[in-house]
Amino acid sequence: MNDGTKPPEPSRRKFLNWLLGTSVGGLMLAMGFPVSRYLIPPEAAESATATVRLPFKPEEIPPNTAKIFKFGNRPGILVRTPAGELRAFSATCTHLACTVQYREELGHIWCACHNGHFDLTGQNIAGPPPRPLEAFVVNETADQIVVSKGA
Amino acid sequence: MRFGFKGAPLLGLSLILVWSQTAVAQSEQDSCSTCHRVLPDERLSAPAEQFSDDIHATKGFICIACHGGDATIVGPAAMDPAKGYIGAPQRQQVPALCGRCHSNAQFMRRFNPALRVDQVVEFETSVHGQRLLSDGDPNVATCTDCHTAHSIKPVSDPRSSVHPLRVPATCGGCHADAERMARYDIPTDQLDLYQTSIHWETISEGGDLSAPTCNDCHGNHGAAPPGLSWVGNVCAQCHSMMAELFSESRHSRVFALLGNPGCATCHRNHDIHPASDEMLGLGEGAVCANCHSADDQGGQTAGALRMAIDSLRTTTEEAHSILLRAENSGMEVSQALFALNGAQDALVKARATIHSFDVEQVNAEVGAGLEIVTEVRSRGEQALSDLRLRRVWLAVSVVIIVALIVGLVMKIREMEHGGGRI
Amino acid sequence: MLARPNWLGDREWLGDVWKWLDARLGLSYVQQIAKKKDVPVHRHTIWYYLGGMTLFLFMLQVATGVLLLFYYRPSAEEAYESIQFLMAEVEFGWLVRSIHAWAANLMILTVFIHLFSVLLLKAYRSPREITWLSGVALLGLSITFGFTGYLLPWNELAYFATRVGTEIIGVVPFVGSFFLSVLRGGTDVSGATLTRFYAIHVALLPAAAAIFLGLHLFLVQKHGMSIPDSAEGGDGKGRAMPFFPNFLLRDLIGWLSVFAIIAALAAFFPAELGVKADPFQPAPVGIKPEWYFMFMFQSLKYLPPHILFMEGEVVGVFAFGLAGVLLLLVPFLDRRSIRGERERLFIWLGIAAIAFIIVLTILGYTANPTQ
Known part of the structure; x- marks a missing residue:
């Protein structure tokens, strides 16, 4: 423009600058948005291969009760024994893969599908289950419980 | 052939006890096996060879504990009937011979306190025992037929003839022998049938030794066919849920009246195969159709039950495939997949409830499952429609990129047709 | 100033x-x-864009690769699960991974086209021999990037393709089995292979690529663009356009178009994960290498079991090795071009190589796999 040639019409030039500016900004947004969302850690804090942090606190589970939690795509069961100890097992019944539950009046784990019984060490004690429940390792701190697969 | 010693007096229990108590001391002077091992006749040498890793040998017993005689004397003089030598005991004698120790709680406590001491009593109630001891039929099984005579091992030893993996072959050794069974007029296909069953598969391939083999249903020492009316109790040892439902159902009473063998009426006895949905209803492979037809009320109930189960199964499968499709496209459906476990549970439960033959009970389970499936399915479909949202995002980005490209093209034109650099 | x-x-x-x-x-x-810096304008100018395109795709790979590292875990136990997590739980995880996968394939394609355009236009002539050498090295690095990256998701397809792919190294006499075990970190493809491939993919190769890329770009800058004989203005008096901004803006247009294409591919054909690798399962039917290995894979299939006193496969591997060396040495072998004479032989050889690659790749995808 300073070399003496005819400058383009100002309105056209204005539009062009607007178009370039806006689309560059749009592109930045279109790339920046996914990237920033990508970097935000997802709710499930880790891939559930071997460890899961439970979504409830230790005080929410009184003695002689249990809670079912999600361990990968399968359920786990966290039991607080009448003595106050926390134990975790796979909640998948070893017979036909139903989800087991804790029976407070029996004081042990029970599968409703075929009346299978497991004691508080996960051993199959009655009914059709052929094997004990897989036991997990429980780590308890003041405000969280972490369950992991045994070594 | 039998190496019998006819007319040998049965010695008093107390005398034999004295022998066996001194067994450990005697083992240093075991002239029986010293000689028998080197005898050229295999019938005489093999027992001495085999006995070396028999459970009794490892506990310190030697030949004379059962055969009598005096092992401190070398030569035929050791086998003096006056010294209690009985030779090979007769088949009818064997239970009493084993029972001298194995029925004696006080004695057994010194070696294996947990071992039961009622085997001989049980044996006397068994078909084998009655035929052998009361009817004097020497061809039926006595202790040594199942446990062997000279290589007896504990049940837990995989080499043992009574280890769960080897029980079918041990029983089948006689029961699958058509010639031997001919005179008793009983079938000989039980072993073959059993080996096609889910129970044998669970033991032999699944490695679960607690699954039932012959003795778990028939009893071991008290072996007998379960009675028609109580076969259900035997199955209920493990399958308690179904047994309970069945016992309260109308079939339980009708089967008893008709003389049908409870569970085995539909599931068979030896060739028990995994239960499948096809067994239900009136179609091909349906056991209900053995008695019922579409015209009677039972047939209609069977059809309704099958329909209920099928509806839950197919909808669960559909929901699962929708979720998998969504997951493969990178949508987050793990919670929904997790929830679908509940539907699978309901299906298993509904299948168990079939044994009540009550449409309402089954429908209650199926309904609970269908509720979960409907909810999960809608979440899967939601995920798939979110997937379409991606294409919208893509379109927006492409529009932006195209706008930028147009802008750049115009810029280049302006620059170059304008005749100079900016 | x-x-x-x-x-x-x-x-x-x-x-x-x-x-x-x-x-x-x-x-x-x-x-x-x-x-x-000027860019010559003639009927072959279009080929000048391929190098820049490859550079853009490489930068895209670096950016998305770094993002993937935020979530990836390099172990046989966790690799598959971490990608599953990335695809399902991480927002836009599918997008980042799909862009990485698609851009990788496109980059190998542009590298090949760039290489063959340079070969056919004889842009390797003096003084650009080292530019050529570094370019061939970058091609090798790109292919190695592809080969090592393919295994990282630890799925069934990648596992078995890697097993077959690495086996070829074992064919080389004397040293083959040694290199095979070094590469695999053991006798078979295992978790140890995965960590090795990971180290190669994210550390070794990027470092090597940075060095060769730096050299390559410096030399391109130093010597300027080569003008082919056949183009008008080969005498240096032809038209030209300034690199900045005229050529760069055109480059940008190309980059943006490729970016849009990749985004569309990612949205419509997201990278799949398949099933987790299980070394104890038999190989699934129809294991195929990535498309850029297909021509080699397919030619090895056509070789007879024995050629003279050697195994057919060994001969094939040697032939490809020799072809690679010849490719590297083209600037020194093309003697007549060095003397400034016209030489058509190497152009025909290049065209033959392209035809060979295309035909065998097509055969690889259409021929009956049992033959």
């Missing part, structure tokens, strides 16, 4: 920033180089 570039416009503060930076970074020197 201190020439303030026109494109900054007439805002005062920008000029001050420029001055400040220039005094410290020597920006005007860079600007002078950029100003001087």
Whole structure:
């Protein structure tokens, strides 16, 4: 423009600058948005291969009760024994893969599908289950419980 | 052939006890096996060879504990009937011979306190025992037929003839022998049938030794066919849920009246195969159709039950495939997949409830499952429609990129047709 | 000096920033180089864009690769699960991974086209021999990037393709089995292989690529664009356009188009994960290598079991090794071009190589796998 040639019409030039500016900004947004969302850690804090942090606190589970939690795509069961100890097992019944539950009046784990019984060490004690429940390792701190697969 | 010693007096229990108590001391002077091992006749040498890793040998017993005689004397003089030598005991004698120790709680406590001491009593109630001891039929099984005579091992030893993996072959050794069974007029296909069953598969391939083999249903020492009316109790040892439902159902009473063998009426006895949905209803492979037809009320109930189960199964499968499709496209459906476990549970439960033959009970389970499936399915479909949202995002980005490209093209034109650099 | 570039416009503060930076970074020197750089304009100018396109795709790979590293875990136990997590739980995880996968394939494609365009236009002639050598090295690095990256998701397809792919190294006599075990980290493809491939993919190769890429770009800058004989203006008097901004803006248009294409591919055909690798399962039917290995894979299939006294496969592997060496040495073998004479032989050889690759690749995808 300073070399003496005819400058383009100002309105056209204005539009062009607007178009370039806006689309560059749009592109930045279109790339920046996914990237920033990508970097935000997802709710499930880790891939559930071997460890899961439970979504409830230790005080929410009184003695002689249990809670079912999600361990990968399968359920786990966290039991607080009448003595106050926390134990975790796979909640998948070893017979036909139903989800087991804790029976407070029996004081042990029970599968409703075929009346299978497991004691508080996960051993199959009655009914059709052929094997004990897989036991997990429980780590308890003041405000969280972490369950992991045994070594 | 039998190496019998006819007319040998049965010695008093107390005398034999004295022998066996001194067994450990005697083992240093075991002239029986010293000689028998080197005898050229295999019938005489093999027992001495085999006995070396028999459970009794490892506990310190030697030949004379059962055969009598005096092992401190070398030569035929050791086998003096006056010294209690009985030779090979007769088949009818064997239970009493084993029972001298194995029925004696006080004695057994010194070696294996947990071992039961009622085997001989049980044996006397068994078909084998009655035929052998009361009817004097020497061809039926006595202790040594199942446990062997000279290589007896504990049940837990995989080499043992009574280890769960080897029980079918041990029983089948006689029961699958058509010639031997001919005179008793009983079938000989039980072993073959059993080996096609889910129970044998669970033991032999699944490695679960607690699954039932012959003795778990028939009893071991008290072996007998379960009675028609109580076969259900035997199955209920493990399958308690179904047994309970069945016992309260109308079939339980009708089967008893008709003389049908409870569970085995539909599931068979030896060739028990995994239960499948096809067994239900009136179609091909349906056991209900053995008695019922579409015209009677039972047939209609069977059809309704099958329909209920099928509806839950197919909808669960559909929901699962929708979720998998969504997951493969990178949508987050793990919670929904997790929830679908509940539907699978309901299906298993509904299948168990079939044994009540009550449409309402089954429908209650199926309904609970269908509720979960409907909810999960809608979440899967939601995920798939979110997937379409991606294409919208893509379109927006492409529009932006195209706008930028147009802008750049115009810029280049302006620059170059304008005749100079900016 | 201190020439303030026109494109900054007439805002005062920008000029001050420029001055400040220039005094410290020597920006005007860079600007002078950029100003001087011209791109010849002739009927083959289009091929000049391929190098830049490859560079853009490489940068895209670096960016998405770094993002993937945020979530990836390099172990046989966790690799598959971490990608599953990335695809299902991480927002836009599918997008980042799909872009990485698609851009990788496109980059190998552009590298091949770039290489063959340079070969056919004889852009390797003196003094650009080292530019050629570094370019061939970059091709090798790109292919190795592809091969090592393919295993990282630890799915069934990748596992078995890697098993077959690495086996070829074992064919080489004497040293083959040694290199095979070094590469695999054991006798078979295992978790140890995965960590090795990971180290190669994210550390070794990027470092090597940075060195060769730096050399390559420096040499391109130093020698300028080669003008083919067949093009008008081969005598140096032809038309030209300034690299900055005319050629760069055109480059940008190409990059943006490729970016849009990749985004569309990612949205419509997201990278799949398949099932987790299980070393104890039999190989699934129809294991195929990635498309850029297909021509080699397929040619090895057509070789007879024995050629003279050697195994057919060994001969094939040697032939490809020899072809690679010949490719590398083209600038030194093309003697007549060195003397400035016209030489058609190497052009025909290049065309034959392209035809061979295309035909065998097509055969690889259409021929009956049991033959």
